[in-house]
Amino acid sequence: MYLSRLTLSHFRSHKLARLEVDSRPVAIYGPNGAGKTNLIEAVSLFSPGRGLRRASAAEMARRPEAVGWKIAGLVHGAGEPHEVEFTSEAGAARVVQVDGKSASQVQLGQIARAVWLVPAMDRLWIEGAEGRRRFLDRVTLSFAPDHAQLSLDYEKAMRERNRLLKEQVRDAHWYKALELQMARAGARIDANRRDALERLRAAQEGAETAFPVAELEMVQSEGAMPEGEADLLAALQESRFRDLAAGRTLVGPHRSDVYGVFAAKGVPAAECSTGEQKALLISLILANARALSSEIGAIPILLLDEVAAHLDAGRRAALYDEICALGAQAWMTGTGPELFAELGGRAQVVEVDQDGSLRQL
Amino acid sequence: MSGTDEIERLIELMSRLPGLGPRSARRAVLHLIRKRALLLKPLAQSMQVVADTARECLNCGNVGTSDICALCEDEGRANGLLCVVEDVADLWAMERANVFKGRYHVLGGTLSALDGIGPDDLRIPQLKQRITAEAVSEVVLALNATIDGQTTAHYIADQLEGTVTLTSLAQGVPIGGELDYLDDGTITAALNARKPL
Ligand SMILES: Nc1ncnc2c1ncn2[C@@H]1O[C@H](COP(=O)(O)OP(=O)(O)OP(=O)(O)O)[C@@H](O)[C@H]1O
Ligand SMILES: [Mg+2]
Ligand SMILES: [Zn+2]
Numbered sequence: 001m002y003l004s005r006l007t008l009s010h011f012r013s014h015k016l017a018r019l020e021v022d023s024r025p026v027a028i029y030g031p032n033g034a035g036k037t038n039l040i041e042a043v044s045l046f047s048p049g050r051g052l053r054r055a056s057a058a059e060m061a062r063r064p065e066a067v068g069w070k071i072a073g074l075v076h077g078a079g080e081p082h083e084v085e086f087t088s089e090a091g092a093a094r095v096v097q098v099d100g101k102s103a104s105q106v107q108l109g110q111i112a113r114a115v116w117l118v119p120a121m122d123r124l125w126i127e128g129a130e131g132r133r134r135f136l137d138r139v140t141l142s143f144a145p146d147h148a149q150l151s152l153d154y155e156k157a158m159r160e161r162n163r164l165l166k167e168q169v170r171d172a173h174w175y176k177a178l179e180l181q182m183a184r185a186g187a188r189i190d191a192n193r194r195d196a197l198e199r200l201r202a203a204q205e206g207a208e209t210a211f212p213v214a215e216l217e218m219v220q221s222e223g224a225m226p227e228g229e230a231d232l233l234a235a236l237q238e239s240r241f242r243d244l245a246a247g248r249t250l251v252g253p254h255r256s257d258v259y260g261v262f263a264a265k266g267v268p269a270a271e272c273s274t275g276e277q278k279a280l281l282i283s284l285i286l287a288n289a290r291a292l293s294s295e296i297g298a299i300p301i302l303l304l305d306e307v308a309a310h311l312d313a314g315r316r317a318a319l320y321d322e323i324c325a326l327g328a329q330a331w332m333t334g335t336g337p338e339l340f341a342e343l344g345g346r347a348q349v350v351e352v353d354q355d356g357s358l359r360q361l
Numbered sequence: 362m363s364g365t366d367e368i369e370r371l372i373e374l375m376s377r378l379p380g381l382g383p384r385s386a387r388r389a390v391l392h393l394i395r396k397r398a399l400l401l402k403p404l405a406q407s408m409q410v411v412a413d414t415a416r417e418c419l420n421c422g423n424v425g426t427s428d429i430c431a432l433c434e435d436e437g438r439a440n441g442l443l444c445v446v447e448d449v450a451d452l453w454a455m456e457r458a459n460v461f462k463g464r465y466h467v468l469g470g471t472l473s474a475l476d477g478i479g480p481d482d483l484r485i486p487q488l489k490q491r492i493t494a495e496a497v498s499e500v501v502l503a504l505n506a507t508i509d510g511q512t513t514a515h516y517i518a519d520q521l522e523g524t525v526t527l528t529s530l531a532q533g534v535p536i537g538g539e540l541d542y543l544d545d546g547t548i549t550a551a552l553n554a555r556k557p558l
Contacts, residue, residue: 177512
């Protein structure tokens with residue numbers, strides 16, 4: 001799938017920006033602060049979710065005027081292209097329209113999908129579990145559309161339970177009512193995650209790639225993750241006493257983490273070099289795209305923000321070769337055109353000026 | 362702007378009604394004034410009467426104009442079925458669909474630790490009393506498919522287990538969907554296909 005037309009109006013730093021592109025990769029370069037990441041953030045909204053910065057609609061409104069913004073694009077997939085439009089009026093949540101009719105996030109997901117890599121993920125392997133869990137959940141969501149709702153349900157029930165714990169409420173029926181729901185959602189969250197990891201593994205295994213295979217394993221920050229609804233329910237009930245002392249829930253999928261290993265070397269990802277860590281992430285993103293394409297029958301759009309920066313020339317060329325072999329419309333950013341030299345005519349190039357204006361070369 | 366302070370005040374009050382904004386309130390008030398004899402006066406009288414008499418049924422929590430509502434007075438409805446709903450709007454939605462022939466019990470909300478609403482803030486103790494007092498054989502938990510709604514359903518089910526048959530509305534209630542927003546056909550289907558909890 002690919003975008004052929006993109007129009008931004010009062011979105012972030014862009015007062016008005018228009019692009020016409022084809023299905024080839026799009027290389028975007030320009031100085032710091034020119035508006036490159038803003039551009040691909042706009043593209044990321046075509047995929048269900050909050051976009052690559054997880055920002056609110058209000059944050060996306062161009063300052064200082066804050067008059068409401070609009071993004072429009074033409075999405076090409078299997079059948080006829082679809083006109084997709086996002087609008088946000090005066091800080092209100094964004095409204096999605098597909099072919100002139102308002103559409104849900106689920107409907108949007110049937111039309112466009114994107115996977116991305118942003119510099120904020122560079123520290124994924126060395127920072128806290130939360131970032132890795134979020135990464136895993138985004139990959140999982142790309143395969144399991146129900147994952148977002150399950151996560152919301154689980155979180156909601158857990159926050160309720162945590163409040164009971166904090167207030168030292170002793171009503172066992174109340175705990176049980178919440179634990180039943182946590183177990184139901186939690187077990188499915190866990191199963192979805194395991195399934196996603198298995199798909200990533202299979203997609204890496206089968207692929208011809210210059211990027212190192214990342215072996216991923218789900219681990220618990222403490223103890224083991226109970227498997228299945230019944231076991232999780234029992235574990236929650238068993239944990240009540242301990243949880244009362246801690247003032248929060250100590251067992252469940254919110255305590256899961258992902259342990260990554262550079263497979264060929266047998267070295268934990270956290271101990272790899274900066275460039276190697278990036279290469280592992282790229283490997284996973286490409287695997288996600290491949291696995292997703294066999295699932296939905298189209299290659300998702302790739303968004304690679306400043307991905308060239310940490311890669312040596314050889315790895316960079318390998319990445320571009322793989323993107324082209326995959327046939328993905330990859331939107332890539334960098335500070336100068338030399339970072340995209342290895343792409344040659346296989347990509348279209350967009351220059352962003354300091355003032356944000358776009359020039360297609 | 363339009364009219365006097367008194368009319369402005371009416372518009373301002375009307376605009377606080379659910380479904381009305383300042384613009385539609387303005388239009389409604391203008392309409393009422395134009396239909397003074399036909400609409401405005403009867404409306405004002407009717408509102409006065411309801412303001413004086415409306416109250417919650419002491420037995421079920423329904424809103425009526427007497428201490429015990431018409432549904433609870435109706436012996437024909439004492440058929441052993443009791444439908445538990447979150448609020449009066451849900452009861453009225455069920456009645457509109459005209460399929461349920463038993464009695465109701467309005468909880469007046471859902472359990473929510475985060476909002477500080479516990480079992481004692483809802484009509485849960487009264488519910489237990491009614492089970493024996495009214496010889497209830499089946500409790501239909503028609504609570505919303507939200508987390509709070511389902512927590513409340515599980516909570517009640519857990520306490521009534523073994524004393525009555527417990528059922529819940531079947532398919533047709535959308536996730537996070539509120540009963541009040543369902544059409545009559547959907548409510549009928551959900552009730553007819555109710556399932557054991
Ligand atoms: N809502 C907004 N309204 C106006 N400007 C904004 C808004 N949000 C972000 N900006 C500004 O947009 C500018 C461009 O941001 P962006 O992240 O796209 O830059 P970039 O081209 O990716 O730069 P870099 O090379 O440093 O990553 C920044 O100066 C930022 O402050
Ligand atoms: Mg940037
Ligand atoms: Zn009554």
